[in-house]
Amino acid sequence: MHKEHLEIAKNGKGFIAALDQSGGSTPKALKSYGVDESEYSNEQEMFDLVHEMRSRIITSPAFTSDKVVGAILFERTMDSKIDGKYTADYLSDIGVVPYLKVDKGLADLENGVQLMNPMPELDALLDRAVERNIFGTKMRSNIMELNEEGIKEVVKQQFEVGKQIIAKGLVPIIEPEVNIDAKDKEQIEEVLKNEILKELDQLSEEQPVMLKLTIPTKPNAYKELVDHPRVVRVVALSGGYSREDANEKLAQNEGVIASFSRALINDLRKSQSDEEFNKNLQDTIDSIYDASVNKK
Structure with a gap:
């Protein structure tokens, strides 16, 4: 485990940029950016365009370690380069900790939740992540309803995979998302917190995790x-x-920082001049940083 990265992950002032849109969410992210589906004819062209977008964000003068302490990457982004360096190395060189999204999407809704799809190739992906100097990983489940059995299954799966990730020397970001429109959201969060605490209490000092909630x-x-x-x-x-x-909501939670995706890129457009793009990105970064660092 990279000690300097661990120190930044634990104590760095700022937030984590989630730049990990995958196959399913990439068309939506590109459309928001102003790139229509008619502008690419296959998956490779689509991922090339989204890498251009991510590269533009990461190389912007607004994107600095003063306010951005980490960035979550999609697998193809990890294997792509920025200014001749693999993306994780470029990020490390500017003081931003690199993370990798490792899940393969969500299973069908059952017991009020969507578990993660099986990841039979996870070991090989983690080995590549280590080679690419990735510090940690991220994986998402989805909780839609107040169903204790389903919530327990989500947390159990997250921590089982998390231990596999820890064994490779990486720090997992456990992400059991609660849908913001879920009925009984507050009660779901209470059950979720208690289930996570049970799992955390079973970890050793050598098994640190992060939580994305x-x-x-x-x-x-x-x-x-x-x-x-x-x-x-x-x-x-x-x-x-x-x-x-x-x-507004984040600023009310002490000790919690942002790891935003859509909220980070919503005002960015391909058609913007570099001056417009950088100003919009700076304004966005400033506002998310402020909510992460300055609590009410």
């Missing part, structure tokens, strides 16, 4: 998780909230 309905509902000795950091996903709403 939907911003809770009740401010500071996850304070026990923030303070747990096995937790490197708790980060929040924007989950479909507007950036303004996400920032």
